[in-house]
Amino acid sequence: MSAPPKQRKIAFMGFRSVGKSSLIIQFVENHFVDNYEPTIENTFHKSLKLGGQEYHLQVVDTAGQDEYSIIPQSYFMNINGYVLVYSVNSEKSFSVAKFVYQRLLDMKGQMDVPVVLVANKTDLRMERVVSYEDGKKLADSWKAPFIEASAKENSLSFLIFEQFEENSCVTVSDDSDNATTEGTTCRNKILAS
Numbered sequence: 001m002s003a004p005p006k007q008r009k010i011a012f013m014g015f016r017s018v019g020k021s022s023l024i025i026q027f028v029e030n031h032f033v034d035n036y037e038p039t040i041e042n043t044f045h046k047s048l049k050l051g052g053q054e055y056h057l058q059v060v061d062t063a064g065q066d067e068y069s070i071i072p073q074s075y076f077m078n079i080n081g082y083v084l085v086y087s088v089n090s091e092k093s094f095s096v097a098k099f100v101y102q103r104l105l106d107m108k109g110q111m112d113v114p115v116v117l118v119a120n121k122t123d124l125r126m127e128r129v130v131s132y133e134d135g136k137k138l139a140d141s142w143k144a145p146f147i148e149a150s151a152k153e154n155s156l157s158f159l160i161f162e163q164f165e166e167n168s169c170v171t172v173s174d175d176s177d178n179a180t181t182e183g184t185t186c187r188n189k190i191l192a193s
């Protein structure tokens with residue numbers, strides 16, 4: 001008998017127009033939308049089989065944020081993981097990704113935020129201003145997986161979700177109150193748990 005499906009809710013966040021909706025639509029409907037319509041909020045549903053386990057995913061497409069955004073409380077509750085998206089042709093979108101990550105940490109606490117960092121629009125080679133190395137360095141500093149993608153050229157979105165299944169355990173050390181405790185946290189293992 002196969003295991004019952006697991007329900008997981010994942011939010012895409014990041015600056016306006018970086019391609020959050022496009023990545024999700026590639027993943028859910030397998031096509032690319034060329035026109036731009038700002039998102040207010042949208043939830044998509046998709047079933048997915050990873051490692052023999054069936055998942056019922058709810059994918060929340062959020063309205064683009066910037067560093068002045070007040071992020072709704074609902075984005076911090078009942079969400080299993082976050083995909084933070086920037087586009088490689090926008091320095092501003094890269095700094096907004098850092099801002100959103102910081103807000104997530106403030107709201108949820110360091111150990112509780114499974115994140116995947118996604119650099120989108122890699123097809124815009126001539127317009128690239130954020131290098132692979134810069135993106136990777138940022139993701140490494142978060143101990144998060146990093147994926148470069150192009151919603152236009154191909155559908156790497158599946159990979160994004162696979163990252164949440166990975167067992168990316170990191171050792172954390174907390175020496176507050178002079179009592180050093182060490183532990184291991186598996187921040188990204190939300191699909192597998």
Ligand SMILES: Nc1nc2c(ncn2[C@@H]2O[C@H](COP(=O)(O)OP(=O)(O)OP(=O)(O)O)[C@@H](O)[C@H]2O)c(=O)[nH]1
Binds near residue numbers: 038123152
């Ligand atoms: N060249 C290129 N264009 C893309 C890519 N992904 C998205 N776009 C285009 O960028 C524009 C914005 O894409 P959206 O998916 O609406 O971006 P968004 O992040 O959901 O935008 P908001 O709703 O404002 O937050 C659209 O015109 C897309 O066609 C990509 O990988 N390459």
